[in-house]
Amino acid sequence: MSVIVELTIPSEAFELGQILRVEGATQVTLETMVPLGGKPTPFVRISDGARRSFENSVREHESVRDITPVNTHDEETLYALEWEPPDGSLFDRLTDIGAALLDATGTADRWRIELRFPTHDALSTFQEYYIEEDIPVSVEKIYNPTKPDAGPWYGLTPVQRETLTHAVEAGYYSLPRTISTKELAAEFDISDQAATERLRRGISTLVTNTLLTLEDE
Known part of the structure; x- marks a missing residue:
């Protein structure tokens, strides 16, 4: 790398x-x-x-x-x-x-x-x-450089970026957590499962395009 x-x-x-x-x-x-x-x-x-x-x-x-x-x-x-x-x-x-x-x-x-x-x-x-x-x-x-095709937000879609940013700012990843998955989902008018999946995909994309850059890049 x-x-x-x-x-x-x-x-x-x-x-x-x-x-x-x-x-x-x-x-x-x-x-x-x-x-x-x-x-x-x-x-x-x-x-x-x-x-x-x-x-x-x-x-x-x-x-x-x-x-x-x-x-x-x-x-x-x-x-x-x-x-x-x-x-x-x-x-x-x-x-x-x-x-x-x-x-x-x-x-x-x-x-x-x-x-x-x-x-x-x-x-x-x-x-x-x-x-x-x-x-x-x-x-x-x-x-480490990001992948060249990752775009300005490391490959995140606008929805993923908005959800991840709000989750961090609202304390979703804080200890103790200050907002629940249900509360976070309600703010975006989506189900608990959809919120969890959106966060999971966003984190996976972020790590892939920053920490896990390919060896030949």
């Missing part, structure tokens, strides 16, 4: 943060990592006002071959970065264990990065790596 991790890391603590240095309130966004010629090519976006100093700074780094403007829109410039990740570096390790970069935004001091790992074992391998290398990573959030 895949797992998504949101983390923060000081800009100076990993190679892309060192390469893509910005100043002041300028923000740089890593749009994607595209494998071109067998190597991960970052596409980064930055405000156009910081363009000249940014380009000069990036080209000075020993791991960078070139940085090429792709397009400019609304005073922002998108670049393709040609670089060679150092052996054993953070992104080199992420590539080895099959992690996918979903989002990354950096400032002068800190980067926020969202990664998807193919398994929990891969995440554990990454955690062992940054602890051994003494990289100050702060994990903000870890969660």
